[in-house]
Amino acid sequence: AQSVTQLGSHVSVSEGALVLLRCNYSSSVPPYLFWYVQYPNQGLQLLLKYTSAATLVKGINDFEAEFKKSETSFHLTKPSAHMSDAAEYFCAVSEGSGGTSYGKLTFGQGTILTVHP
Amino acid sequence: NAGVTQTPKFRILKIGQSMTLQCTQDMNHNYMYWYRQDPGMGLKLIYYSVGAGITDKGEVPNGYNVSRSTTEDFPLRLELAAPSQTSVYFCASGEDYPHGNEQFFGPGTRLTVL
Numbered sequence: 001a002q003s004v005t006q007l008g009s010h011v012s013v014s015e016g017a018l019v020l021l022r023c024n025y026s027s028s029v030p031p032y033l034f035w036y037v038q039y040p041n042q043g044l045q046l047l048l049k050y051t052s053a054a055t056l057v058k059g060i061n062d063f064e065a066e067f068k069k070s071e072t073s074f075h076l077t078k079p080s081a082h083m084s085d086a087a088e089y090f091c092a093v094s095e096g097s098g099g100t101s102y103g104k105l106t107f108g109q110g111t112i113l114t115v116h117p
Numbered sequence: 118n119a120g121v122t123q124t125p126k127f128r129i130l131k132i133g134q135s136m137t138l139q140c141t142q143d144m145n146h147n148y149m150y151w152y153r154q155d156p157g158m159g160l161k162l163i164y165y166s167v168g169a170g171i172t173d174k175g176e177v178p179n180g181y182n183v184s185r186s187t188t189e190d191f192p193l194r195l196e197l198a199a200p201s202q203t204s205v206y207f208c209a210s211g212e213d214y215p216h217g218n219e220q221f222f223g224p225g226t227r228l229t230v231l
Contacts (some may be wrong), residue, residue, distance in 0.1 A: 009157060020166035032218045043121075043207060044160075051218070064192050090159060094218045101169050103213040103219060104175070107159035 002027045002093050006108035014116050019078040020023040021111050023065075023091030028070060034092040034105065035065055046092065050074060061085070086115045118143050121223035123208050128227045138193040138226050139160045140208030148211050149177075149191040150220065151183065153204040161208065166191055181194040 009024040025031060032051050036044040048059025055067040063077045075089060091108040095101035124139045142149065147168050152160040162175030166185040180202055182194040191210075195202060205227050211220035 004159075034219070036222075041225075042208075043220070043224045046219055049219060093124045101213075102165060103211050103218040103220065104150070104165060105160075105218070107152075107161075108207060109157055 001108045002095070004033070004091050004093050004106055004108035006089075006091050006111050009109060010112045010113055010114065012114040013081045015083055016080050019063075019081045019085065019113065020078070021089050021113065023074045023076065023092075023108060024072055025074060025091070025093045026097070027093055029095050031093045031095065033067060034065070034067075034094075035059065035074075035076050036090045036092060038088045038090065038110075040087075042064040047089075049078070081115045083111075083115050083117065086103065086113055088112045120144065121131075121208055121210055121221050122208075123223035123226050125226060126224070127227045129231060130195075131231060134198050134199065135194070135196050136205055137150060137199070137206075138192070138195075138228075140191045140223060141189050142191075142208075142210040143189065144210060144221065145188060146210035146212055147188070147220075148213060148220075149185065150209045150211075151164060151181070151191070151193045152207045152209065153177065154207060155204050162201075163193065163206075171225070195228075200230050202228065203230045 004089040005024045034049045035047040048057045050067045058064045121142045150165045151163040161177045164183040166172045208223045210221040
């Protein structure tokens with residue numbers, strides 16, 4: 001069984017400040033990990049994904065995340081927040097290669113990011 | 118490519134009514150999924166399909182049915198709508214390993230049951 005925990009349902013930062021959104025997972029097999037972003041009244045868009053290659057993954061809009069197996073974490077960061085980053089962010093996990101999950105994703109509860117001027 | 122499209126965008130149902138949420142993808146993906154999103158709960162998998170004619174239950178299937186007669190279409194059926202089915206419904210498609218499990222999402226259908 002897999003699960004995802006996102007620490008903090010709401011995160012507020014000032015424009016230009018560091019963004020850090022936390023995600024911890026549990027998985028009985030090597031996982032694939034994802035961060036998705038959802039802007040108001042829209043569907044989910046993929047920010048980045050980890051699929052067992054480099055542990056530091058770079059995504060769109062200067063976001064990046066680091067897979068830390070020892071900590072079972074996949075935290076999302078961005079060096080400098082922009083007003084347009086305000087959205088809800090979801091961490092998700094699926095079974096990696098060799099699994100039989102048919103690509104099914106288990107999502108965290110989501111973190112709403114607010115960016116203040 | 119249009120990607121994943123969903124209709125309708127919004128719908129209000131009365132308790133006990135039925136409806137079908139439509140989902141179509143033009144990326145020739147084998148896998149398709151239906152999720153529901155409730156505030157503070159993330160997304161929960163309702164049903165999924167690994168190809169035409171093959172479907173299976175997800176985490177929260179009660180009150181829903183699906184079919185998959187073609188690669189492109191994956192409709193979700195609500196037979197007897199209940200207030201607990203008020204939610205935002207997302208359809209997604211994708212491919213499994215070695216394509217990285219990335220899923221592509223539609224814009225969603227916002228359903229209210231009164």
